[in-house]
Amino acid sequence: MMIVRVIFGRFRAALLRIRGARIGAKTSIGTRVVTRNASLIHLGFRVEVEHDVFFKVISGTLIIGDYTFIGRGCELDITQSVVIGSHTLIAPNVFITDHAHNHARAQLLDEQGNRMAPVVIGNDAWIGAHAVVLAGVTIGDGAIVGAGAVVTKDVAPYAIVAGVPARVIGSRS
Numbered sequence: 001m002m003i004v005r006v007i008f009g010r011f012r013a014a015l016l017r018i019r020g021a022r023i024g025a026k027t028s029i030g031t032r033v034v035t036r037n038a039s040l041i042h043l044g045f046r047v048e049v050e051h052d053v054f055f056k057v058i059s060g061t062l063i064i065g066d067y068t069f070i071g072r073g074c075e076l077d078i079t080q081s082v083v084i085g086s087h088t089l090i091a092p093n094v095f096i097t098d099h100a101h102n103h104a105r106a107q108l109l110d111e112q113g114n115r116m117a118p119v120v121i122g123n124d125a126w127i128g129a130h131a132v133v134l135a136g137v138t139i140g141d142g143a144i145v146g147a148g149a150v151v152t153k154d155v156a157p158y159a160i161v162a163g164v165p166a167r168v169i170g171s172r173s
Contacts, residue, residue: 009048016041023047024066040078044068044086060098065123080116085123085141096121096133122157131166142172 009028017023020039027043030051035041040057043049044066054075055062062078064070065086074090076082077097084090098119102112117136121127125139128147139145139155146162146169155161160170 013043030072050074050092071129079114081118082121083118084121085125087124088121089126090121091127091129091131091147093130094127094133095131096127098135100135128162144172 006028009030012029012033013023013027016029016035016038021041021043023043024045024047026045027047029049030053032051033049033053035055037057040061041055042061042063044064046067047064049070050072052073053070056075057078060078060080062076062082064084065088067086068084068088070090071092071094073093075095079099082096082098096119099114099116101109101114103109104112115135119133119135120138122139122141122143124142127133127145128149130148131145132150133139134152137151137154139151140157140159142158143155144160145151145155145166146160149162149166150164151161152165158172159168160172161167162169
């Protein structure tokens with residue numbers, strides 16, 4: 001059964017390559033993974049993307065490093081740039097975006113457009129289940145983001161953050 005899952009996962013990766021994505025060897029894609037603008041996606045060597053993930057790349061680029069895991073139900077919403085390092089774990093149902101709507105009082109919300117800022121997640125980081133990572137955030141190498149956290153500011157390397165908004169609660173030793 002395991003071998004069948006691996007074969008079909010790599011077959012789905014090959015189909016994504018045909019659509020223009022740059023995908024490293026031995027990368028596996030789960031079922032019902034939805035991509036918009038596959039040619040703007042680059043997945044490294046041995047990346048594993050579980051089921052029901054949505055790579056919504058409107059413009060810009062999505063780069064995911066080698067040996068990275070993307071859990072079931074994640075959504076990456078990109079208009080400029082999201083870069084995720086190698087050996088990083090993204091738990092189920094994480095939302096990552098590099099843009100947000102403007103919100104001035106003098107104009108209707110749907111007429112204001114967006115502000116954009118790249119998101120960078122370092123190597124060997126772990127983003128807990130149901131976390132939200134907002135535009136302009138850099139999460140350092142080795143950092144851990146607790147489940148359900150909303151990351152609005154940069155996270156230092158090896159820091160552990162949790163809460164809404166996320167704040168430092170410890171560090172990896």
